[in-house]
Amino acid sequence: xxxxxxxxxxxxxxxxxxxxxxxxxxxxxxxxxxxxxxxxxxxxxxxxxxxxxxxxxxxxxxxxxxxxxxxxxxxxxxxxxxxxxxxxxxxxxxxxxxxxxxxxxxxxxxxxxxxxxxxxxxxxxxxxxxxxxxxxxxxxxxxxxxxxxxxxxxxxxxxxxxxxxxxxxxxxxxxxxxxxxxxxxxxxxxxxx
Numbered sequence: 001x002x003x004x005x006x007x008x009x010x011x012x013x014x015x016x017x018x019x020x021x022x023x024x025x026x027x028x029x030x031x032x033x034x035x036x037x038x039x040x041x042x043x044x045x046x047x048x049x050x051x052x053x054x055x056x057x058x059x060x061x062x063x064x065x066x067x068x069x070x071x072x073x074x075x076x077x078x079x080x081x082x083x084x085x086x087x088x089x090x091x092x093x094x095x096x097x098x099x100x101x102x103x104x105x106x107x108x109x110x111x112x113x114x115x116x117x118x119x120x121x122x123x124x125x126x127x128x129x130x131x132x133x134x135x136x137x138x139x140x141x142x143x144x145x146x147x148x149x150x151x152x153x154x155x156x157x158x159x160x161x162x163x164x165x166x167x168x169x170x171x172x173x174x175x176x177x178x179x180x181x182x183x184x185x186x187x188x189x190x191x192x193x
Contacts, residue, residue: 001031001032001048001051001052001053001119001124001125001126002030002031002032002107002124003022003024003027003030003031003032004030004107005085005107005109005124006020006022006037007019007137008085008109008133008134008137008138009037009053009126009132009133009134010132010133010134011039011041011042011044011046011055011132012055012056012128012129012130012131012132013039013041013042013044013130014130015041015042016041017134017135018039018040018041019040020037020038020039020040021037021038021039021040022035022036022037023035023036023037023038024048029121031051031119031121032048032051033048033050033051034048034049034050035047035048036048037053050119051119051124051125052119052125052126052127053124053125053126053127053132054127055126055127055128055129055130055132056127056128056129057127057129058112058127058128058129059112060112060113060114060115060127061090061091061093061094061112061113061114061144061145061146061147062091062114062146063091063094063114063116064091064094064114064144064145067091067092067094067095067144068095068187069095069098070095070098070099070101070102071102073088073092073095073099073142073167074099074102074103076142076165076167076187076189077139077140077142077164077165077167078164078165079103079106079139079140079164081105082103082104082105082106083105083106083139084106084107084138084139084161085106085107085108085109085137085138085139086099086103086106086107086108086109086138086139086140086141086142087108087109087111087133087138087140087141087142087156087159088108088109088110088111088113088142088144089111089112089131089141089142089143089144089147089148089153089156090111090112090113090143090144090145090146090147090148091113091114091144091145091146092142092143092144092145092169093110093111093112093113093114093117093144094113094114094117095142096108096109096110096113096117096123097117097120097122097123100120100122100123101122106139107122107123107124108122108123108124109123109124109126109133109138110123110124110125110126111126111127111128111131111132111133111147111156112126112127112128112147113125130152130153131153131155131156131159133156133159134159135158135159136158136159136160136161136162136192137159137161138159138160138161138164139160139161139164140160140164140165140166140167141156141157141159141160141166141167141168142166142167142168143156143157143166143167143168143169144168144169145169145170148168148169148170149169149170151173154173154174154175155175157173157175157178157190157192158175158177158192160192161192162192162193163191163192163193164191164192165181165189165190165191165192166178166189166190166191166192167187167188167189167190168187168188169186169187170186170188171188172188172190177192177193178190178191178192178193179191179192179193
């Protein structure tokens with residue numbers, strides 16, 4: 001897990017959003033290989049092992065062959081320039097490494113990706129039963145299946161900074177502060193306000 005990601009994560013428990021406390025045990029460069037994150041609100045401790053953060057049991061998304069190419073996902077998000085984080089949730093996280101190459105200096109967060117998606121210098125892997133990202137903390141969010149089909153995961157689009165975009169499969173979430181820009185071919189693009 002990329003160490004700076006800590007500032008953009010929240011405890012997935014149902015309580016007010018708060019900072020988390022990172023205790024790294026083993027690091028390689030800016031990557032935490034072993035350690036833990038603690039929540040000062042509910043006092044839960046979440047392990048980081050083999051550079052993967054586990055907020056709780058979450059089944060890996062199934063691998064897919066019908067996902068848009070990474071270049072299309074980049075176009076959906078409209079991101080230019082380095083810095084910040086892009087979250088890829090569910091099966092679409094399979095494209096995290098490719099998207100990371102197209103967005104130098106932008107770190108990708110693969111939330112509940114297929115089992116064969118490894119963490120790397122440009123991709124952090126997070127397993128979580130609920131959205132683990134703070135509000136207004138990401139430059140973009142891509143919501144793939146199976147989470148795109150679960151209304152509880154619709155709140156992840158609230159992680160997008162104002163003026164930036166979220167995209168996903170299926171029907172766009174009905175959420176205040178989200179302006180639908182386009183919808184076609186089973187995918188939607190919206191801007192956060």
